[in-house]
Amino acid sequence: MTTVKLKEHRPTIAAGASPYRHISLITSFIFGLVVSSSFFLWQTNKYDPTWATMHYRPSPHLSPRLLTRQFESFPEYRNESSHSLTSSSILDGLRVLVTIASFDFMQLSHLEEVLDGFQDLCYAGSKVDVVIYTTVLYPVALIDMLNDRMRCNNPSPNAGLTMTLMLKPNSVRLHLVDFHRELFYDRIDQYDVFVYTEDDIRITPKTVAAYLHETNRVASILGPTRATDFNVGIIRYEYDFPENVVMTDKTRHASVNVTRVYWEHLGRPIFEKTVKKVEDDALSPYYVSMRHPHQGMYIVTPALLKSWKDRPKCRFNEIRNRPSRPDNPSQPTEGTQRVWMSSQMMYGKRHCGIIQLLPVENFGQLAVLHLPNKNYRRIGKQGRLGGSDNAPKNEFSNGTEVFKPSHPDLLKELELHVELKRQFPHLRKSNIRGKESRYTGIRMVDTDINLHNMAPNHRKKCEKAMEAYKMYVDRGGYMIDSDMNITDIDDWRTSSSL
Numbered sequence: 001m002t003t004v005k006l007k008e009h010r011p012t013i014a015a016g017a018s019p020y021r022h023i024s025l026i027t028s029f030i031f032g033l034v035v036s037s038s039f040f041l042w043q044t045n046k047y048d049p050t051w052a053t054m055h056y057r058p059s060p061h062l063s064p065r066l067l068t069r070q071f072e073s074f075p076e077y078r079n080e081s082s083h084s085l086t087s088s089s090i091l092d093g094l095r096v097l098v099t100i101a102s103f104d105f106m107q108l109s110h111l112e113e114v115l116d117g118f119q120d121l122c123y124a125g126s127k128v129d130v131v132i133y134t135t136v137l138y139p140v141a142l143i144d145m146l147n148d149r150m151r152c153n154n155p156s157p158n159a160g161l162t163m164t165l166m167l168k169p170n171s172v173r174l175h176l177v178d179f180h181r182e183l184f185y186d187r188i189d190q191y192d193v194f195v196y197t198e199d200d201i202r203i204t205p206k207t208v209a210a211y212l213h214e215t216n217r218v219a220s221i222l223g224p225t226r227a228t229d230f231n232v233g234i235i236r237y238e239y240d241f242p243e244n245v246v247m248t249d250k251t252r253h254a255s256v257n258v259t260r261v262y263w264e265h266l267g268r269p270i271f272e273k274t275v276k277k278v279e280d281d282a283l284s285p286y287y288v289s290m291r292h293p294h295q296g297m298y299i300v301t302p303a304l305l306k307s308w309k310d311r312p313k314c315r316f317n318e319i320r321n322r323p324s325r326p327d328n329p330s331q332p333t334e335g336t337q338r339v340w341m342s343s344q345m346m347y348g349k350r351h352c353g354i355i356q357l358l359p360v361e362n363f364g365q366l367a368v369l370h371l372p373n374k375n376y377r378r379i380g381k382q383g384r385l386g387g388s389d390n391a392p393k394n395e396f397s398n399g400t401e402v403f404k405p406s407h408p409d410l411l412k413e414l415e416l417h418v419e420l421k422r423q424f425p426h427l428r429k430s431n432i433r434g435k436e437s438r439y440t441g442i443r444m445v446d447t448d449i450n451l452h453n454m455a456p457n458h459r460k461k462c463e464k465a466m467e468a469y470k471m472y473v474d475r476g477g478y479m480i481d482s483d484m485n486i487t488d489i490d491d492w493r494t495s496s497s498l
């Protein structure tokens with residue numbers, strides 16, 4: 001099985017690759033981007049009949065610059081009386097482009113929670129387009145289940161949710177994290193807010209609203225030009241369940257001391273080693289930065305993206321490789337490609353040099369849950385944060401572990417979904433809308449997959465899965481017997497990536 005663990009901090013991407021191989025990988029990758037983005041934008045894809053219904057088209061009922069409107073309603077920092085004059089929620093009609101890097105099905109359970117957060121954003125009034133970059137084909141039954149679960153029935157004409165799976169070949173490896181950047185700049189005038197995230201960070205409407213609230217506040221303090229030196233950041237937390245206990249009915253009292261921990265941020269005294277005051281007279285009374293800038297995600301506005309394009313040493317629009325040791329390019333000097341694309345390029349002093357801002361008063365509102373809730377267990381292990389040379393080793397699995405599956409009687413969501421659809425065959429219209437009865441469910445878009453390079457068996461399976469999806473869309477987004485004929489409900493989870 002050719003899966004790459006997207007979550008490792010270890011320098012997986014170029015390990016063992018010669019510099020030459022590495023460069024050619026990047027070149028072909030960038031070429032692929034050019035090709036794919038033109039496909040992507042011009043809706044020529046045969047598996048994507050509904051691309052034109054995406055929300056990014058200018059929508060007449062929205063004021064063109066929502067953020068501008070909100071800046072205007074904040075003439076001065078914390079003018080409460082003027083704030084209360086804003087008639088609608090800060091999230092109402094907000095056009096949000098969300099991009100998620102999700103390599104394969106390994107973290108699907110986390111991705112599902114992540115998607116729920118963005119569906120909540122639609123129910124909170126925003127118009128959300130979610131684009132997931134992945135290297136696995138989602139089977140029709142899973143898509144059909146997600147279509148039902150993710151449908152946003154908010155009647156507001158300013159709210160909406162679309163989801164697109166952008167298929168990539170697994171040869172992109174950790175460079176899966178790069179693709180969002182070109183999309184952001186291609187669509188820069190079509191959204192009010194952009195979100196990039198890995199597939200295991202829970203972002204909620206609160207996160208986006210808090211980001212906007214603080215971003216508006218910073219702009220009102222500094223003015224729009226100086227504000228581009230800063231970006232409101234996020235901080236990831238986990239819950240520190242005891243090291244040696246699995247929570248069961250018998251051990252449930254062990255959760256009594258469990259609390260949120262910012263596991264990436266060690267060091268006392270806190271205000272010397274972990275948290276920095278902001279070196280700006282106007283902002284320092286209200287904001288701090290973390291010394292360790294990794295976020296695994298970021299939120300940004302079009303105004304900031306535009307300004308960072310031309311910012312000296314920044315070139316935020318240019319996808320490029322993370323800095324590496326000149327004598328050994330497979331070794332990163334400032335973090336892996338995923339750390340680079342989510343955080344280091346933006347905050348690194350030698351790069352964009354943007355200052356991260358976390359609000360003292362609203363601090364917890366920009367904290368996001370790292371869903372695997374496991375990284376805090378690394379702290380103090382050899383070669384990890386807070387770990388000395390004599391510290392215990394951080395054990396990785398070697399493939400010999402035997403996992404006991406959960407009880408077979410547990411009713412799985414997909415199993416129930418398929419059974420519901422069998423029992424209610426007349427409900428076939430839920431994924432179509434409009435006079436032309438167009439399919440409005442999840443799109444799976446194949447831009448640059450080359451099935452011809454695959455081993456015959458794998459290729460046959462992929463072609464079958466793509467064909468099944470195409471038929472599903474063509475008939476209007478409901479399953480037929482062959483889609484529901486599932487002998488092993490979890491079989492697809494271990495299918496190889498593209």
Ligand SMILES: *[C@@H]1O[C@H](CO)[C@@H](O)[C@H](O)[C@H]1NC(C)=O
Pocket residue numbers: 075076079080081082
């Ligand atoms: C606050 O906003 C109100 C309404 O826009 C305005 O009349 C008032 O002058 C503002 N107060 C300050 C201190 O700017």
Ligand SMILES: *[C@@H]1O[C@H](CO)[C@@H](O)[C@H](O)[C@H]1NC(C)=O
Pocket residue numbers: 253254255256257
């Ligand atoms: C919770 O913390 C208290 C105080 O440190 C300690 O005495 C107690 O044993 C802890 N309980 C558990 C279940 O860990």
Ligand SMILES: *[C@@H]1O[C@H](CO)[C@@H](O)[C@H](O)[C@H]1NC(C)=O
Pocket residue numbers: 395398400
């Ligand atoms: C895998 O790890 C287990 C426990 O961590 C160890 O007992 C076993 O010898 C290892 N097997 C191999 C093949 O390395």
Ligand SMILES: *[C@@H]1O[C@H](CO)[C@@H](O)[C@H](O)[C@H]1NC(C)=O
Pocket residue numbers: 481482485487
């Ligand atoms: C269901 O799948 C099995 C094996 O996957 C196959 O043999 C059988 O013909 C299928 N039945 C239908 C109705 O598609």
